[in-house]
Amino acid sequence: xxxxxxxxxxRNIDYLRISITQRCNLACTYCMPKEISEEKEDVLTYDxxxxxxxxFAQSGIRKIKLTGGEPLVRKNVSVLVKNLLKVKxxxxxxxxxxGILLDAQVEDLYAAGIxxxxxxxxxxxxxxxxxxxxxxxxxxxxxxxxxxxxxGMHIKINLVAVKERTRKxxxxxxxxxxxxxxxxxxxxxxxxxxxxxxxxxxxxxVRSWIKDAYGELKEVHKSLGNGPCSYYGFQGYIGFxxxxxxxxxxxxxxxxxxxxxxxxPCLQYSYGCDLKEPLKKHDVEEVRHRIAxxxxxxxxxxxxLSEDHKDKETKPMSKIGG
Numbered sequence: 001x002x003x004x005x006x007x008x009x010x011r012n013i014d015y016l017r018i019s020i021t022q023r024c025n026l027a028c029t030y031c032m033p034k035e036i037s038e039e040k041e042d043v044l045t046y047d048x049x050x051x052x053x054x055x056f057a058q059s060g061i062r063k064i065k066l067t068g069g070e071p072l073v074r075k076n077v078s079v080l081v082k083n084l085l086k087v088k089x090x091x092x093x094x095x096x097x098x099g100i101l102l103d104a105q106v107e108d109l110y111a112a113g114i115x116x117x118x119x120x121x122x123x124x125x126x127x128x129x130x131x132x133x134x135x136x137x138x139x140x141x142x143x144x145x146x147x148x149x150x151x152g153m154h155i156k157i158n159l160v161a162v163k164e165r166t167r168k169x170x171x172x173x174x175x176x177x178x179x180x181x182x183x184x185x186x187x188x189x190x191x192x193x194x195x196x197x198x199x200x201x202x203x204x205x206v207r208s209w210i211k212d213a214y215g216e217l218k219e220v221h222k223s224l225g226n227g228p229c230s231y232y233g234f235q236g237y238i239g240f241x242x243x244x245x246x247x248x249x250x251x252x253x254x255x256x257x258x259x260x261x262x263x264x265p266c267l268q269y270s271y272g273c274d275l276k277e278p279l280k281k282h283d284v285e286e287v288r289h290r291i292a293x294x295x296x297x298x299x300x301x302x303x304x305l306s307e308d309h310k311d312k313e314t315k316p317m318s319k320i321g322g
Contacts, residue, residue: 102144
């Protein structure tokens with residue numbers, strides 16, 4: 001029988017998000033301060049990541065998502081993917097990306113074993129995309145998405161729902177799920193880092209715009225991945241991940257490992273533990289102990305809406321891992 005990790009609330013912790021870099025080739029207004037994108041990094045090596053994942057897998061982790069920053073700015077990501085999938089107990093490795101470098105790397109990623117990719121794309125308008133990210137890149141991102149679809153990959157487009165998004169932009173993105181076998185997901189803006197400076201677009205507003213264009217949304221009772229998302233169907237699906245207004249912490253199965261080896265049991269809270277230090281000392285038992293301790297201290301839920309709650313994360317999302 002395979003091992004599993006249960007936290008104190010009975011949740012099965014089997015999903016690990018690993019940030020492999022804090023760097024990014026974009027500077028989105030809600031995420032990445034320019035000065036961070038230019039910082040030098042002291043990140044886990046690929047060998048260290050593999051060694052940690054072997055320990056995590058022995059404890060019960062089965063699914064891995066590679067994040068950043070932008071993971072594809074780091075060299076040889078496909079080699080890391082291939083080696084992660086060799087680890088006994090790891091069943092799936094997925095990737096989240098802004099898509100700028102996807103077209104050039106997607107065949108290597110597919111050959112390595114990636115079948116599911118999340119692509120961040122907030123708009124199909126090049127000028128608006130430039131204002132958000134600091135670059136022109138919609139055509140490059142879309143080329144990568146089409147390339148991935150042609151290989152049979154499962155694609156989810158993630159849109160951060162900020163107040164500035166218009167009905168026109170939203171419907172244009174929804175149309176992608178109507179015209180292509182991909183999913184479009186509206187991610188509620190998290191009040192972390194630069195996200196605190198912007199206002200979120202409420203899920204109910206987005207739903208009303210979609211309803212006006214297409215009629216009543218009908219929920220699809222189907223598993224479409226590891227994330228906490230409600231889906232509604234066309235050819236592809238429309239999804240909402242609204243962590244603040246529609247909390248889903250009761251079903252959270254994840255831990256987060258930052259690029260420099262810090263393990264976080266919850267996105268919101270600043271506390272966690274360093275795994276890099278005992279790993280460098282080859283102290284596997286201490287690594288196991290620290291992982292188990294973080295699972296034990298995984299909170300019941302976030303407290304984003306509580307103004308006076310202590311231990312709130314102050315780092316930008318790019319340093320935590322998206």
